[in-house]
Amino acid sequence: xxxxxxxxxxxxxxxxxxxxxxxxxxxxxxxxxxxxxxxxxxxxxxxxxxxxxxxxxxxxxxxxxxxxxxxxxxxxxxxxxxxxxxxxxxxxxxxxxxxxxxxxxxxxxxxx
Amino acid sequence: xxxxxxxxxxxxxxxxxxxxxxxxxxxxxxxxxxxxxxxxxxxxxxxxxxxxxxxxxxxxxxxxxxxxxxxxxxxxxxxxxxxxxxxxxxxxxxxxxxxxxxxxxxxxxxxxx
Numbered sequence: 757x758x759x760x761x762x763x764x765x766x767x768x769x770x771x772x773x774x775x776x777x778x779x780x781x782x783x784x785x786x787x788x789x790x791x792x793x794x795x796x797x798x799x800x801x802x803x804x805x806x807x808x809x810x811x812x813x814x815x816x817x818x819x820x821x822x823x824x825x826x827x828x829x830x831x832x833x834x835x836x837x838x839x840x841x842x843x844x845x846x847x848x849x850x851x852x853x854x855x856x857x858x859x860x861x862x863x864x865x866x867x868x
Numbered sequence: 869x870x871x872x873x874x875x876x877x878x879x880x881x882x883x884x885x886x887x888x889x890x891x892x893x894x895x896x897x898x899x900x901x902x903x904x905x906x907x908x909x910x911x912x913x914x915x916x917x918x919x920x921x922x923x924x925x926x927x928x929x930x931x932x933x934x935x936x937x938x939x940x941x942x943x944x945x946x947x948x949x950x951x952x953x954x955x956x957x958x959x960x961x962x963x964x965x966x967x968x969x970x971x972x973x974x975x976x977x978x979x980x981x
Binding site for chain 1: 900910911912914917927958960962968969970971972973974975977
Protein backbone atom coordinates (compact mmCIF):
# COMPACT_ATOMS: atom_id res chain seq x y z
CA UNK A 757 0.00 0.00 0.00
CA UNK A 758 0.89 3.66 -0.15
CA UNK A 759 3.33 4.98 2.40
CA UNK A 760 4.48 8.43 3.40
CA UNK A 761 7.88 9.04 4.90
CA UNK A 762 8.08 12.27 6.85
CA UNK A 763 11.36 13.69 8.14
CA UNK A 764 12.76 14.66 10.44
CA UNK A 765 10.82 13.00 13.22
CA UNK A 766 11.69 15.81 15.62
CA UNK A 767 13.47 19.13 15.63
CA UNK A 768 14.84 21.27 18.45
CA UNK A 769 15.58 24.79 17.29
CA UNK A 770 16.25 28.25 18.63
CA UNK A 771 13.64 30.97 18.28
CA UNK A 772 14.22 32.90 15.08
CA UNK A 773 15.65 29.98 13.12
CA UNK A 774 14.11 28.68 9.93
CA UNK A 775 12.66 25.17 9.79
CA UNK A 776 12.33 22.73 6.94
CA UNK A 777 10.58 19.36 6.83
CA UNK A 778 9.52 17.08 4.02
CA UNK A 779 7.47 14.11 3.01
CA UNK A 780 8.08 11.55 0.31
CA UNK A 781 5.67 9.04 -1.12
CA UNK A 782 6.06 5.69 -2.79
CA UNK A 783 3.42 6.72 -5.33
CA UNK A 784 1.99 9.77 -7.04
CA UNK A 785 -0.41 12.09 -5.23
CA UNK A 786 -2.74 14.73 -6.65
CA UNK A 787 -3.07 16.64 -3.39
CA UNK A 788 -0.71 17.43 -0.54
CA UNK A 789 -1.92 18.88 2.76
CA UNK A 790 0.01 20.14 5.75
CA UNK A 791 -1.48 20.14 9.26
CA UNK A 792 -0.34 21.31 12.68
CA UNK A 793 -1.44 19.58 15.85
CA UNK A 794 -1.02 20.97 19.34
CA UNK A 795 -1.19 18.72 22.42
CA UNK A 796 -4.68 17.42 23.13
CA UNK A 797 -6.22 19.04 20.07
CA UNK A 798 -7.19 18.01 16.57
CA UNK A 799 -4.95 18.77 13.59
CA UNK A 800 -5.48 22.15 11.95
CA UNK A 801 -5.08 22.52 8.20
CA UNK A 802 -2.28 24.94 7.34
CA UNK A 803 -1.73 24.67 3.59
CA UNK A 804 -3.27 22.72 0.70
CA UNK A 805 -1.43 22.03 -2.57
CA UNK A 806 -3.09 20.78 -5.74
CA UNK A 807 -0.61 21.04 -8.62
CA UNK A 808 2.90 19.76 -9.19
CA UNK A 809 5.38 22.59 -8.65
CA UNK A 810 2.87 24.71 -6.73
CA UNK A 811 4.36 26.94 -4.05
CA UNK A 812 1.93 28.32 -1.47
CA UNK A 813 2.46 30.52 1.57
CA UNK A 814 0.47 31.09 4.73
CA UNK A 815 2.18 33.79 6.75
CA UNK A 816 5.61 32.51 7.72
CA UNK A 817 4.82 29.06 6.34
CA UNK A 818 5.62 28.03 2.78
CA UNK A 819 4.90 24.64 1.24
CA UNK A 820 5.69 23.17 -2.14
CA UNK A 821 4.21 20.35 -4.18
CA UNK A 822 7.15 18.46 -5.65
CA UNK A 823 7.57 18.23 -9.42
CA UNK A 824 7.59 14.44 -9.32
CA UNK A 825 4.26 14.53 -7.37
CA UNK A 826 5.85 12.17 -4.87
CA UNK A 827 7.07 14.72 -2.36
CA UNK A 828 6.26 17.93 -0.55
CA UNK A 829 8.14 20.40 1.62
CA UNK A 830 7.13 22.72 4.43
CA UNK A 831 9.28 25.62 5.54
CA UNK A 832 8.73 27.85 8.55
CA UNK A 833 10.67 31.09 8.63
CA UNK A 834 11.77 32.96 11.75
CA UNK A 835 10.26 30.44 14.18
CA UNK A 836 8.54 31.61 17.34
CA UNK A 837 7.56 29.68 20.51
CA UNK A 838 3.94 29.24 19.36
CA UNK A 839 5.16 27.22 16.37
CA UNK A 840 5.65 24.32 18.78
CA UNK A 841 3.61 21.27 17.86
CA UNK A 842 3.53 18.27 15.56
CA UNK A 843 3.36 18.93 11.84
CA UNK A 844 1.78 16.31 9.59
CA UNK A 845 1.83 15.95 5.87
CA UNK A 846 -1.02 14.14 4.15
CA UNK A 847 -1.38 13.03 0.58
CA UNK A 848 -4.27 12.00 -1.56
CA UNK A 849 -4.24 9.94 -4.74
CA UNK A 850 -6.78 10.02 -7.56
CA UNK A 851 -7.97 6.47 -7.06
CA UNK A 852 -8.46 6.53 -3.30
CA UNK A 853 -11.94 8.01 -3.00
CA UNK A 854 -10.83 11.08 -1.09
CA UNK A 855 -8.92 9.18 1.57
CA UNK A 856 -5.77 10.76 2.98
CA UNK A 857 -2.50 9.06 3.76
CA UNK A 858 -0.70 10.71 6.70
CA UNK A 859 2.97 10.99 7.50
CA UNK A 860 4.15 10.15 11.00
CA UNK A 861 4.65 13.78 11.93
CA UNK A 862 7.52 16.11 12.75
CA UNK A 863 7.60 17.28 16.34
CA UNK A 864 8.90 20.83 16.56
CA UNK A 865 10.32 22.34 19.74
CA UNK A 866 11.35 26.00 19.83
CA UNK A 867 13.64 27.33 22.52
CA UNK A 868 13.07 31.00 23.38
CA UNK B 869 -18.88 28.99 8.91
CA UNK B 870 -18.51 25.29 9.49
CA UNK B 871 -17.78 23.80 12.88
CA UNK B 872 -17.24 20.25 14.06
CA UNK B 873 -17.93 19.00 17.55
CA UNK B 874 -16.92 15.86 19.36
CA UNK B 875 -17.95 14.55 22.75
CA UNK B 876 -17.04 13.59 25.22
CA UNK B 877 -13.62 15.24 25.30
CA UNK B 878 -12.19 12.56 27.57
CA UNK B 879 -13.43 9.16 28.63
CA UNK B 880 -12.15 6.43 30.93
CA UNK B 881 -13.87 3.10 30.48
CA UNK B 882 -13.23 -0.41 31.85
CA UNK B 883 -12.42 -3.31 29.58
CA UNK B 884 -15.57 -4.98 28.32
CA UNK B 885 -17.78 -1.91 28.62
CA UNK B 886 -19.60 -0.35 25.64
CA UNK B 887 -18.55 2.80 23.86
CA UNK B 888 -20.32 5.60 22.04
CA UNK B 889 -18.49 8.65 20.71
CA UNK B 890 -20.37 11.32 18.84
CA UNK B 891 -19.37 13.77 16.16
CA UNK B 892 -21.55 16.49 14.66
CA UNK B 893 -20.87 19.02 11.94
CA UNK B 894 -22.59 22.39 11.57
CA UNK B 895 -22.73 24.82 8.69
CA UNK B 896 -22.52 22.35 5.81
CA UNK B 897 -24.70 19.75 4.16
CA UNK B 898 -23.91 16.26 2.87
CA UNK B 899 -20.34 16.18 4.15
CA UNK B 900 -18.01 13.24 3.90
CA UNK B 901 -17.28 12.12 7.46
CA UNK B 902 -14.30 10.25 8.83
CA UNK B 903 -13.18 8.59 12.06
CA UNK B 904 -9.47 8.34 12.80
CA UNK B 905 -7.52 6.91 15.72
CA UNK B 906 -4.24 8.40 16.79
CA UNK B 907 -2.07 6.22 19.00
CA UNK B 908 0.80 7.47 21.12
CA UNK B 909 3.08 6.96 18.17
CA UNK B 910 1.38 9.96 16.49
CA UNK B 911 0.27 8.44 13.20
CA UNK B 912 -3.37 8.87 12.19
CA UNK B 913 -5.15 5.71 11.18
CA UNK B 914 -8.38 5.96 9.21
CA UNK B 915 -11.04 3.74 10.79
CA UNK B 916 -14.26 4.57 8.95
CA UNK B 917 -15.59 7.00 6.39
CA UNK B 918 -19.06 7.85 5.19
CA UNK B 919 -20.33 9.59 2.07
CA UNK B 920 -23.98 9.67 3.18
CA UNK B 921 -26.60 8.62 5.71
CA UNK B 922 -26.32 4.93 6.44
CA UNK B 923 -23.25 4.54 4.17
CA UNK B 924 -20.23 3.38 6.12
CA UNK B 925 -16.93 2.03 4.84
CA UNK B 926 -14.55 0.31 7.19
CA UNK B 927 -10.84 0.59 6.61
CA UNK B 928 -9.48 -1.93 9.10
CA UNK B 929 -10.97 -4.94 10.87
CA UNK B 930 -11.42 -4.08 14.50
CA UNK B 931 -13.56 -4.04 17.58
CA UNK B 932 -15.32 -0.82 16.59
CA UNK B 933 -18.27 0.12 14.40
CA UNK B 934 -19.61 3.38 13.02
CA UNK B 935 -23.03 4.70 12.14
CA UNK B 936 -24.43 7.80 10.48
CA UNK B 937 -28.04 8.21 11.59
CA UNK B 938 -28.30 11.79 10.34
CA UNK B 939 -26.60 13.79 7.62
CA UNK B 940 -24.25 15.62 9.97
CA UNK B 941 -23.92 13.08 12.77
CA UNK B 942 -21.31 10.34 12.93
CA UNK B 943 -21.09 7.87 15.80
CA UNK B 944 -18.29 5.50 16.77
CA UNK B 945 -19.29 2.52 18.89
CA UNK B 946 -18.11 -0.64 20.48
CA UNK B 947 -20.02 -3.36 22.30
CA UNK B 948 -17.04 -4.44 24.41
CA UNK B 949 -13.92 -2.33 24.74
CA UNK B 950 -10.43 -3.80 24.66
CA UNK B 951 -7.29 -2.33 26.20
CA UNK B 952 -5.97 -1.80 22.70
CA UNK B 953 -8.88 0.55 21.93
CA UNK B 954 -7.25 3.28 24.00
CA UNK B 955 -6.21 6.29 21.99
CA UNK B 956 -7.16 9.70 20.68
CA UNK B 957 -10.17 9.54 18.38
CA UNK B 958 -10.61 12.22 15.78
CA UNK B 959 -13.58 12.97 13.59
CA UNK B 960 -13.13 14.89 10.35
CA UNK B 961 -15.29 16.20 7.53
CA UNK B 962 -14.79 17.21 3.94
CA UNK B 963 -16.98 18.65 1.20
CA UNK B 964 -18.88 15.93 -0.67
CA UNK B 965 -17.59 15.61 -4.21
CA UNK B 966 -14.52 17.66 -3.41
CA UNK B 967 -12.93 15.66 -0.64
CA UNK B 968 -9.42 16.97 -0.88
CA UNK B 969 -9.35 18.99 2.34
CA UNK B 970 -10.36 17.37 5.61
CA UNK B 971 -11.14 19.38 8.73
CA UNK B 972 -10.74 17.80 12.13
CA UNK B 973 -12.68 18.02 15.35
CA UNK B 974 -11.10 18.53 18.78
CA UNK B 975 -10.85 14.80 19.48
CA UNK B 976 -11.81 12.41 22.27
CA UNK B 977 -9.17 10.91 24.53
CA UNK B 978 -10.24 7.36 25.39
CA UNK B 979 -8.49 5.37 28.10
CA UNK B 980 -9.53 1.76 28.59
CA UNK B 981 -8.53 0.39 31.98
